[in-house]
Amino acid sequence: MPFLAAATALTVAATAVVSAVAVPETLPKASASTFSLQGWATQGGGTSGGGSASPVTVPRLRPAGAPVGWPDTTGEGGREPPGSDSRASTAWVPEATKSRSLVVHRVLHLSDTHVSRTGPDEDGVDGLAALQQLLYDVRYEPALDLVVVSGDIADDGSKEGCLAVRSAVSSFAADRGIPQIYSTGNHDRREGFEAALGWGHLDPDGAPIGRRAQVDGVIAAVSEINGLRVITLDSLVPGETHGALGRDQLDWLAAELAAPAPGGSIVVLHHPPISVDAIPYMKSVVLQEPAALGDVLAGTDVHAVLCGHLHHQLSGMVGEKPVWATPGVVTRIDLTAPSALARGVLGAGATVIDLGGPSSPMFHTLHARDPRAGSEVYVYDPLTGEETTESS
Ligand SMILES: [Fe+2]
Ligand SMILES: [Fe+2]
Numbered sequence: 001m002p003f004l005a006a007a008t009a010l011t012v013a014a015t016a017v018v019s020a021v022a023v024p025e026t027l028p029k030a031s032a033s034t035f036s037l038q039g040w041a042t043q044g045g046g047t048s049g050g051g052s053a054s055p056v057t058v059p060r061l062r063p064a065g066a067p068v069g070w071p072d073t074t075g076e077g078g079r080e081p082p083g084s085d086s087r088a089s090t091a092w093v094p095e096a097t098k099s100r101s102l103v104v105h106r107v108l109h110l111s112d113t114h115v116s117r118t119g120p121d122e123d124g125v126d127g128l129a130a131l132q133q134l135l136y137d138v139r140y141e142p143a144l145d146l147v148v149v150s151g152d153i154a155d156d157g158s159k160e161g162c163l164a165v166r167s168a169v170s171s172f173a174a175d176r177g178i179p180q181i182y183s184t185g186n187h188d189r190r191e192g193f194e195a196a197l198g199w200g201h202l203d204p205d206g207a208p209i210g211r212r213a214q215v216d217g218v219i220a221a222v223s224e225i226n227g228l229r230v231i232t233l234d235s236l237v238p239g240e241t242h243g244a245l246g247r248d249q250l251d252w253l254a255a256e257l258a259a260p261a262p263g264g265s266i267v268v269l270h271h272p273p274i275s276v277d278a279i280p281y282m283k284s285v286v287l288q289e290p291a292a293l294g295d296v297l298a299g300t301d302v303h304a305v306l307c308g309h310l311h312h313q314l315s316g317m318v319g320e321k322p323v324w325a326t327p328g329v330v331t332r333i334d335l336t337a338p339s340a341l342a343r344g345v346l347g348a349g350a351t352v353i354d355l356g357g358p359s360s361p362m363f364h365t366l367h368a369r370d371p372r373a374g375s376e377v378y379v380y381d382p383l384t385g386e387e388t389t390e391s392s
Helices: 127-137 159-176 190-197 247-256 290-297
Strands: 105-110 146-149 180-182 221-225 228-232 265-268 302-307 314-318 321-325 342-345 349-355 362-367 376-380
Touching: 127 159, 146 159, 146 228, 159 180, 159 190, 180 228, 228 247, 247 290, 290 302, 290 314, 302 349
Parallel strands: 105 146, 146 180, 228 265, 265 302, 302 321
Antiparallel strands: 105 349, 221 228, 314 321, 342 376, 349 362
């Protein structure tokens, strides 16, 4: 169950039959042009059946050997060299988008991949296959500046789970010459996250960008991508399902936001800083003391706060700033279940966020083209945590 920390989760019999994804100790970088959908095709309820799907070739957007940022529409060559301006420690300029206005950005927002050391999550769902299918299905989405993954990357907190996600996302990012940004979630463990992803801000080829916050015990960071400042916060509370931000992290955030960025800012954290009053089991697991974050964000250049965790697309406000929770990759919560129950179903989703236009921020929700979408994975009683059925 997505909201329960691994330490307290009850075992739930998954109705989806899945194939395991073998994750090697050290993953080679994925092929930039091929995603294997083998695990996907063997899952129950699908139409392909048989488990012998052929690898699917993804159109390559950046030819092998081409420089990062290909094509260079500016005629200015590769990436902006470090030290070229006062923001050199965090600045990144994808040359493919460099000629566009600095106030227009597109962000692909993913969350909750829940890939484990052995592949499937605790409910038996193959999050890596879901991620690969989703990335394949968004291959035509134009003019992306970056891809963000807002936590619960590894279902079991393992380095191997994070490496598997990094491999898939890196392939997508490298093809487009865009950076990849990750934040921690309640299922992640900081040591596993850091071993696989560093502080979570990577260039298209996987090298670290930006700067880590000098705040003890958390993995928060900042980078600037084509003028857009991207700040990741660490709301992970080990062993707990809810999230929290300490005073030190909030003070660091306030200092980072003290001066505006050319294209404004986005803040990424796993736990939504909103009160979901109508859905008690969501209300109890979001960010604690959201008003403290709202106070820090007030009057700043932050366009929006991007979150995950709920496996449910949802918008709200924290003070004067919009909050967006993107749908989960591994499963989504189905609100057509009886109100006393929580039902998780298959069906990966993501968001493309447009920033800087006259209607900014604008959130486009995308869904993987999965014939099994809507298939039930679990139903449980949030009050007891016990598996149940809809008719009980
Ligand atoms: Fe999650
Ligand atoms: Fe979560």
